[in-house]
Amino acid sequence: MTASDLDVVRSVRRGDRDAFGHLVRAYQGRLFGLVLMMVREPAGAEEVTQDAFVRAYTHLGQYDDRRPFYPWIAAIAVRLAQNWLRHHGRSVHREGTALESVDEPGATTLASLSALIDDEGKRTLWRAVATLPSGERTAVILYYRDEMAVSDIARALGVTIGTIKTFLFRARRHLRERLKTDSETSPTERTTR
Amino acid sequence: MTSPRDLTADLRALPYPAPPPDMTGIVLARIAQLEEKETVSTAAVETAAARRADWTLWIALGGLVAGLVIAMLNFPAPSAMTALARGGPMAGLGNVSSAPQATLALVAGFVIYVVSLFLPVRERR
Numbered sequence: 001m002t003a004s005d006l007d008v009v010r011s012v013r014r015g016d017r018d019a020f021g022h023l024v025r026a027y028q029g030r031l032f033g034l035v036l037m038m039v040r041e042p043a044g045a046e047e048v049t050q051d052a053f054v055r056a057y058t059h060l061g062q063y064d065d066r067r068p069f070y071p072w073i074a075a076i077a078v079r080l081a082q083n084w085l086r087h088h089g090r091s092v093h094r095e096g097t098a099l100e101s102v103d104e105p106g107a108t109t110l111a112s113l114s115a116l117i118d119d120e121g122k123r124t125l126w127r128a129v130a131t132l133p134s135g136e137r138t139a140v141i142l143y144y145r146d147e148m149a150v151s152d153i154a155r156a157l158g159v160t161i162g163t164i165k166t167f168l169f170r171a172r173r174h175l176r177e178r179l180k181t182d183s184e185t186s187p188t189e190r191t192t193r
Numbered sequence: 194m195t196s197p198r199d200l201t202a203d204l205r206a207l208p209y210p211a212p213p214p215d216m217t218g219i220v221l222a223r224i225a226q227l228e229e230k231e232t233v234s235t236a237a238v239e240t241a242a243a244r245r246a247d248w249t250l251w252i253a254l255g256g257l258v259a260g261l262v263i264a265m266l267n268f269p270a271p272s273a274m275t276a277l278a279r280g281g282p283m284a285g286l287g288n289v290s291s292a293p294q295a296t297l298a299l300v301a302g303f304v305i306y307v308v309s310l311f312l313p314v315r316e317r318r
Contacts, residue, residue, distance in 0.1 A: 054224055
């Protein structure tokens with residue numbers, strides 16, 4: 001946890017509610033990106049991200065300030081996103097093909113996801129990541145983009161470290177395959193998909 | 194992009210999608226609303242507890258008064274004193290409970306005592 005985060009957390013614990021706004025501003029982009037990748041609906045992602053911040057505020061007493069803040073709030077967001085998926089009729093399993101969604105209608109909303117990213121090259125990668133099974137997708141975002149430790153990711157997702165390593169291994173393989181296919185497809189075909 | 198090193202670098206450089214505007218404001222407003230609700234419910238609980246405490250005090254007083262009435266009605270009675278002198282404390286009790294007013298007061302006092310005894314348990318449920 002950075003010194004400023006620690007100061008903010010202490011201020012909030014002393015009763016300065018507005019200080020929590022610094023934490024929201026600092027982590028809203030990362031958290032929203034993570035949740036969006038999980039629920040794949042901007043409106044749902046916004047709702048879950050807000051809920052995660054509110055939950056973090058009300059449970060700040062349980063936060064161990066010797067550890068970084070982001071993995072803690074990311075774990076909250078992941079649980080809330082899993083609940084959101086269950087509530088919206090999308091299956092989330094913790095064993096076997098962990099967190100693998102069988103039927104994800106959110107895939108149809110990837111166009112709106114692309115609208116949030118300006119760069120075409122980055123959009124291609126986002127699209128590829130977004131089509132991964134949900135467990136792999138979340139693990140990739142948390143490990144690569146958010147640079148969380150494998151043990152923290154395992155704790156956040158409620159699975160073993162071995163499962164996370166498997167997710168990452170499979171995700172890399174799937175991504176290479178998809179990006180290869182994507183590069184072989186003409187730009188016109190890609191835009192119509 | 195497909196070599197392992199490139200893929201890792203690209204994944205690390207994945208951009209953050211822009212969060213919805215004014216998320217900070219919305220979150221802080223929700224927190225404020227939540228705290229307001231908590232304050233109101235805490236105040237309601239405190240008021241209810243104060244009311245309950247008042248009621249319990251009245252019940253205790255009622256029990257005390259009922260006990261005093263029993264004592265005043267029966268203690269100075271000569272027949273009871275005589276019985277006490279003849280047959281011990283249990284014989285005196287027989288005379289006390291035989292008077293209708295005393296029986297009524299005894300039952301009322303007992304009921305009040307039992308109600309006040311179990312009141313906190315019922316409130317907790």
